[in-house]
Amino acid sequence: MRPIGPIQIGVPGMEVKKPTLVQKLKRFLFIDLIRGMGLTLKYNLGAITDKDSVAGKGIYTEQYPKVRPDVAPRFHGAPRLNMDPETHDTLCIACNLCAIACPEDCIDVIAMDVEIIVAGKPRRKKVLDEFIFDTSRCMFCALCQEACPTSCLELTQDFELATYSRAGFVWNREMLEQGRETVKYTS
Amino acid sequence: MLLFGPINVLNDLLLKFFSADTINYFVWPLIQIGLVVTLVAAWVAYATYLERKISAFMQARLGPMRVGPWGLLQPIADGIKLLAKEDFIPEKADRWIFFFAPYIAVASAFIVFSVVPFGPDWAVIADVNIGLLLVLAVSSVGVLALILAGWSSNSKYALLGGLRSSAQMVSYEVAMGLSLIGALMFARTLSLSGMVYAQGSDSIWYIVYQPAGFLIFLISGIAENNRAPFDLPEAESELVAGFHTEYSGMRWSLFFMAEYAAMVVVAAVAATVYLGGWYFPFVDRLEQNGYHNLYVVVSLLVFLIKASVILYIYFWLRWTLPRFRYDQLMDIGWKWLIPSALINIVLTAFAVFLVQALNGWRDMKTIEAVNQGLNLTATGKIIMFVTGLISVFITGALLSRINWRSRDFNLKTQRRNIRLVNVAKGKPAVEAVQQ
Numbered sequence: 309m310r311p312i313g314p315i316q317i318g319v320p321g322m323e324v325k326k327p328t329l330v331q332k333l334k335r336f337l338f339i340d341l342i343r344g345m346g347l348t349l350k351y352n353l354g355a356i357t358d359k360d361s362v363a364g365k366g367i368y369t370e371q372y373p374k375v376r377p378d379v380a381p382r383f384h385g386a387p388r389l390n391m392d393p394e395t396h397d398t399l400c401i402a403c404n405l406c407a408i409a410c411p412e413d414c415i416d417v418i419a420m421d422v423e424i425i426v427a428g429k430p431r432r433k434k435v436l437d438e439f440i441f442d443t444s445r446c447m448f449c450a451l452c453q454e455a456c457p458t459s460c461l462e463l464t465q466d467f468e469l470a471t472y473s474r475a476g477f478v479w480n481r482e483m484l485e486q487g488r489e490t491v492k493y494t495s
Numbered sequence: 496m497l498l499f500g501p502i503n504v505l506n507d508l509l510l511k512f513f514s515a516d517t518i519n520y521f522v523w524p525l526i527q528i529g530l531v532v533t534l535v536a537a538w539v540a541y542a543t544y545l546e547r548k549i550s551a552f553m554q555a556r557l558g559p560m561r562v563g564p565w566g567l568l569q570p571i572a573d574g575i576k577l578l579a580k581e582d583f584i585p586e587k588a589d590r591w592i593f594f595f596a597p598y599i600a601v602a603s604a605f606i607v608f609s610v611v612p613f614g615p616d617w618a619v620i621a622d623v624n625i626g627l628l629l630v631l632a633v634s635s636v637g638v639l640a641l642i643l644a645g646w647s648s649n650s651k652y653a654l655l656g657g658l659r660s661s662a663q664m665v666s667y668e669v670a671m672g673l674s675l676i677g678a679l680m681f682a683r684t685l686s687l688s689g690m691v692y693a694q695g696s697d698s699i700w701y702i703v704y705q706p707a708g709f710l711i712f713l714i715s716g717i718a719e720n721n722r723a724p725f726d727l728p729e730a731e732s733e734l735v736a737g738f739h740t741e742y743s744g745m746r747w748s749l750f751f752m753a754e755y756a757a758m759v760v761v762a763a764v765a766a767t768v769y770l771g772g773w774y775f776p777f778v779d780r781l782e783q784n785g786y787h788n789l790y791v792v793v794s795l796l797v798f799l800i801k802a803s804v805i806l807y808i809y810f811w812l813r814w815t816l817p818r819f820r821y822d823q824l825m826d827i828g829w830k831w832l833i834p835s836a837l838i839n840i841v842l843t844a845f846a847v848f849l850v851q852a853l854n855g856w857r858d859m860k861t862i863e864a865v866n867q868g869l870n871l872t873a874t875g876k877i878i879m880f881v882t883g884l885i886s887v888f889i890t891g892a893l894l895s896r897i898n899w900r901s902r903d904f905n906l907k908t909q910r911r912n913i914r915l916v917n918v919a920k921g922k923p924a925v926e927a928v929q930q
Contacts (some may be wrong), residue, residue, distance in 0.1 A: 336891060341816070348553045348815045354553035368555040 373493035384448040384463035387441050389484040398485065399460035402436040406452035406461050415452060416440035439484055443469055444477035466490075521635070527620045531608050532652035537753040538550035538799075544812050553814045573748075580744035585649060588741065597742070597749035598705065604756035606633050611763045613689040614773045614795035618788070619688055626687035628677070630764055631672050634719075637757060638664040641721075641738045648741035656737025659821070660721055660728030665829040666724075667718040670855035673836035674711035675844040678704075679766050682868045687764075691772035693868025697775065701840045702769040707839045707887045709769045712810070712834055716761035718828065720754060722809060724816035727824055756811055759802065766801040773798040830898050835890045842886040849882070850875050 327335070334340065351366070358366030370377055379385070390399050402419035418438040424431055450463045468490050471477060479488075509518050522813045542558065544566070551558030559566030583592055612619040612627040623629060638661055645657015678701045679685065694701060718725040721737075730736030739750045766772060773794035780874040781790035818829070850871065854861045861875030871879060 318566060344815045345811060348811060351555055352549060352552045352811075355555060355557075366552075366555065367557055369557065371557065371560075 339418045346441075379465050379467060381467055383467070384450045384453075386464050386469055386488070387443070387446070387452075387468040387479065387484055388462050388464050388487060389439060389481065390460050390462055391485060396397040398436055399458045400439065401458055402434050403457065405455040405457065408454035409451045411449065411451065412445045412447055414442040414445040436481070441479045442477060442486055443479060444474065498826075500788075503892060512880075523617070524620060527617065528609070531620060532605065533615070534613075535605065535756060535759065538759055539675055540574070540754055542755045542759065543573070543751070543808060544570050545806075546592075548812045549807070550814045553811075554787070570678045574624055575643055577745055577748040580908050581761045582744040582746055583741075585741050587649045589647035589649065590693075591737045592643050593741075595667060596640045596644035596647060597753070599643065600637055600753035601749050603633055603636040603640065603758065604753045604760060606630075609762045610687055612691055612767060612772055614791045615688075616791050618773070618791050618795050622688045622737065624686045624688055624689070627675060627685045627690075627764075627768070630760070631668070631675075631685070634757060634760055635664070635668050637753065638668075640750075640753070644742070645738040648653065648738070650741050652735045653738050653740045656728045659734075660738060661723065663721065663727060664827070666825065667715040669830070670711055670832035672714040673833065673840065674708045674715065675768060676836075676840050677708040680843055680847050680869070681705075682768075683865070684710045685717065685866070687767050687772070690768055690868075693773050694771045694897065695774040695779075696864075697870045699871075699876060700769060700771040700786065703876075704883050705839075705843065706883055707835065707890055708843070710887070711836050712769070713805070714827075715832055716765065717809060717812065718824070720757045720809075723813040724756065724818050725824060726779060727820060727821055758806065761797075762802040762805040762809070765805050770801045770805075826898075830895055834897070835894055838890045838893065841869070841887065842882070842889065845889055846879055846882040846886070850878055853878070 354366035356366070391397065394401055400417075400419055404417045404419075407413075407415040407417050417436065417437070418440070419434045420437040421432045421436050424433050448463060452461050453459075453463050456462075462489075466487070469477070498530070506518070509522055514622065515523055542700075547560040547569070548566070559569040562568045562572045584590060607630050609620045610629050612622070636875045641660040645660070647653070655917075659726055676688070681697070681701060681704055682690040684690060684693065690701075721728045728734075729739070734740070739747055742750060762804045775794070775797040778793050781793060782888065847869070850861045853859050855873075859874060860872050861878065863870040863872050863875075
């Protein structure tokens with residue numbers, strides 16, 4: 309008959325270590341509880357003493373509507389049609405290269421012919437009439453930006469593209485040139 | 496003007512309309528009740544705000560910041576939102592019980608404030624001589640509300656939450672009541688104001704005499720209020736929301752209010768019994784200098800600060816500790832808190848006996864007076880403090896010895912029975928029955 313050894317707890321063969329005296333004392337005096345409470349108190353005091361309360365030493369979260377995050381430099385967001393800074397005419401020459409480059413086929417360039425007089429002779433020139441950019445289909449690959457010969461079309465770092473309707477995702481020329489209005493929070 | 500003397504202005508005004516008796520026994524109490532209900536409701540509302548804020552700080556966030564400066568108007572916005580929400584009653588629910596359960600919860604939490612001494616003189620509604628008993632009795636009616644809510648919802652999660660809360664609150668109530676007896680031996684009264692006066696005349700807080708009692712009261716108070724780490728009845732990860740799963744809108748917020756009001760009750764009672772209530776050294780000089788109402792207001796502030804400190808401990812524990820398992824919860828209640836409360840009673844009685852026996856032995860003076868509670872001299876206080884501190888360790892050591900492996904007690908005998916059968920390794924102890 310086998311002698312009855314120490315009682316095993318759990319799976320047979322799995323050794324359960326007996327607690328040492330230090331471990332027992334730790335449990336008895338609630339050392340770990342006190343340590344944990346000290347940690348939370350430290351965070352609490354750190355958050356209270358954090359003066360500017362904006363992702364400082366005590367607060368780690370980003371105060372989003374108040375403070376806008378810095379996005380990565382390679383981030384592509386809302387599209388924009390750049391304008392000549394002096395004359396405020398559009399830089400777009402209606403060459404349609406962006407529409408051809410777009411893998412999602414979300415750009416429509418609508419051009420019109422304008423009669424102009426160059427060196428005394430009447431000529432016809434192709435100018436931009438309307439520019440349709442469907443952001444709901446866009447995958448922000450920025451191939452259109454690469455294709456643009458005049459650096460007119462550009463994907464900016466603006467990321468607030470949500471709207472209340474499906475039609476709101478389709479940006480026309482005015483929206484692309486002026487940018488969309490978003491609420492700016494200050495507090 | 497009003498702050499520096501007795502309130503004569505209002506009294507004269509009231510005497511024009513009512514008789515003196517009506518004023519003393521009807522008008523003033525009504526005014527006091529109105530004040531206390533307003534104060535407590537505001538306190539409860541801002542307890543929710545503070546809870547969110549403190550939890551945010553402990554998690555390195557900012558918490559509510561949008562409504563008002565620092566989000567200070569958030570409780571009001573929450574209240575309006577909850578009022579505007581749909582008050583939904585499930586089709587198969589027991590309508591009337593479902594309807595009334597939240598009111599029972601709120602009433603049982605708020606009635607207790609009628610005896611809580613917020614301050615001296617006019618800052619307490621009713622100084623009844625069974626104050627502490629009334630607190631324990633009325634606050635335990637809160638369990639009924641939770642059971643009724645869980646039952647009438649006709650939902651399995653609500654019912655499970657109600658069952659859990661009833662088991663938990665019934666088992667922790669015992670420890671809660673027993674832990675207060677130690678302090679009663681010094682105060683020699685059940686009146687809550689009387690306990691404050693007793694501590695004032697002894698110029699000591701009973702937490703010094705009764706560290707074990709305070710700890711037991713605090714732990715069982717947290718468990719009684721179904722707060723984390725003992726929030727089994729409303730464990731989100733297991734029971735959706737416990738007993739108030741089916742509640743919505745204002746009825747739900749009544750439960751919420753009741754929970755916080757019950758927390759404030761426990762904090763107030765703990766502050767009164769163990770932290771000296773509104774008593775604070777040197778504040779009574781204001782009374783001696785004739786600033787009666789200022790004295791009452793300052794005492795009231797002292798009381799609020801003391802209770803708020805205990806509320807902070809509530810929040811602090813909630814955001815530090817994870818939830819207990821259900822068997823651990825019952826273990827702590829029945830195997831640790833109730834025996835340690837009983838041991839505390841015995842040891843405290845022994846200490847009081849020791850102090851009384853030592854009084855007059857070899858010209859030693861330990862007891863000063865026994866007119867308002869047990870007033871001890873410096874020697875007696877030291878003896879009481881040391882015995883109180885030692886009794887914590889005695890209780891802990893004794894109980895950890897008794898409870899050593901108490902959980903695998905049954906398992907132990909079962910294993911031994913199996914092992915006594917002499918079988919070779921690898922074979923089952925009991926042969927499978929051949930069909």
